[in-house]
Amino acid sequence: MSGYHNAKSDSEEDLYKILGLDRSASADEIRKAYKELSRIHHPDKGGDEEMFKKVNRANEILSDPEKRQTYDVTGSVQEGGGFPGGFPFPFPFGGGGGGFHMNVDINDLFGNMFGGGVKRKVRKSKGNNKTQELPLSLNDFYHGKQIQIELGRQVFCDICHGDGCMNWKTCDTCKGVGVRETMIQMGPGMMAINRGPCTACQGEGRSKGANCTTCDQKGVVSQPKVIEVNVKPGSSAGDILTFEGMCSDEIGYEKPGDLLFRLVEADEDLDVKREGMNLRSKFTLSLSESLLGCKRDVKHHPAHKDGYTFDIPVGIQSGETMRIKGKGMPGPKGPEGPGGSFGDLLVTITVVASESEKKSLETHKAILQSIFM
Numbered sequence: 001m002s003g004y005h006n007a008k009s010d011s012e013e014d015l016y017k018i019l020g021l022d023r024s025a026s027a028d029e030i031r032k033a034y035k036e037l038s039r040i041h042h043p044d045k046g047g048d049e050e051m052f053k054k055v056n057r058a059n060e061i062l063s064d065p066e067k068r069q070t071y072d073v074t075g076s077v078q079e080g081g082g083f084p085g086g087f088p089f090p091f092p093f094g095g096g097g098g099g100f101h102m103n104v105d106i107n108d109l110f111g112n113m114f115g116g117g118v119k120r121k122v123r124k125s126k127g128n129n130k131t132q133e134l135p136l137s138l139n140d141f142y143h144g145k146q147i148q149i150e151l152g153r154q155v156f157c158d159i160c161h162g163d164g165c166m167n168w169k170t171c172d173t174c175k176g177v178g179v180r181e182t183m184i185q186m187g188p189g190m191m192a193i194n195r196g197p198c199t200a201c202q203g204e205g206r207s208k209g210a211n212c213t214t215c216d217q218k219g220v221v222s223q224p225k226v227i228e229v230n231v232k233p234g235s236s237a238g239d240i241l242t243f244e245g246m247c248s249d250e251i252g253y254e255k256p257g258d259l260l261f262r263l264v265e266a267d268e269d270l271d272v273k274r275e276g277m278n279l280r281s282k283f284t285l286s287l288s289e290s291l292l293g294c295k296r297d298v299k300h301h302p303a304h305k306d307g308y309t310f311d312i313p314v315g316i317q318s319g320e321t322m323r324i325k326g327k328g329m330p331g332p333k334g335p336e337g338p339g340g341s342f343g344d345l346l347v348t349i350t351v352v353a354s355e356s357e358k359k360s361l362e363t364h365k366a367i368l369q370s371i372f373m
């Protein structure tokens, strides 16, 4: 019997092999394998484009119950469906034999690939979580922020509870059995019975009755909701704030998934940068400023609206880093309460002597020698 599986055309590789699965793979296993492989072979991520196409084609067929069954039986799926010009099946009975007529149940030939019976879709308990980036300024991270966000949520319709219809009726096509048998011409003088899920009701054995007008058959209605995102002082990029069950209701799931906000640093052009709990800034001084000491301003310090002015001591050297205690970010526990603390401000100094300073050194060499020696 194994010979029948060679039915696929030469140009098409075994779709199961492409996804690394065997023929009994569940829909879930197919979905997982596809997700994994399409990520590995994605051309944008340096993958092989040819392989990527194959993986996509394999998934397209194997994730569609109808196409998959056709593929399982025939070894190929022709675009546009159906089998134009006969059955693409190199049957061993053929070859000039005087056309005999027989009915073959494909399911008997290839094992029971389709069990039959009503297959009602079961709602999964919880929808997928969604993560959204929330860009924040240095100021927001320092002081914390309350942000009102309006979610364009969809929730299950109160009237039909997600069905999209007021009632259900028995499927006319399969009379509620969920199974449909069709005759397929397999070759000259030979018919096969193809037993598969009823295409009219997707094997559910029932079809929708009167439309629900409240949700216009969609099963969900729009219900925007405003939530307040509370960013605590001292929060960090990468922190995640979770809002349980705040995603939209989705058909096929009992409950909506969680909505997650991931904090990220907004694009800002500042003279100070965060490094964990510390802040870092850098300044370039002239030679005279470094010798005599001077003042500088961190313009964008988040704790000082008009800038933070600090003293640079006499004789600071190029490459030196000053540490100003407590002028960094609030710690993870926030600025107040037990364990509350701040990081430090780190200022790195570069000293560059100007041309006029160099000239003046030459001119006053004798005086400087008298001072330093």
Ligand SMILES: [Zn+2]
Pocket (backbone or CB within 6 Å): 157, 158, 159, 160, 161, 162, 164, 165, 212, 213, 214, 215, 216, 217, 218, 219, 220
């Ligand atoms: Zn409804």
Ligand SMILES: [Zn+2]
Pocket (backbone or CB within 6 Å): 171, 172, 173, 174, 175, 176, 177, 178, 179, 198, 199, 200, 201, 202, 203, 204, 205, 206
């Ligand atoms: Zn049906």
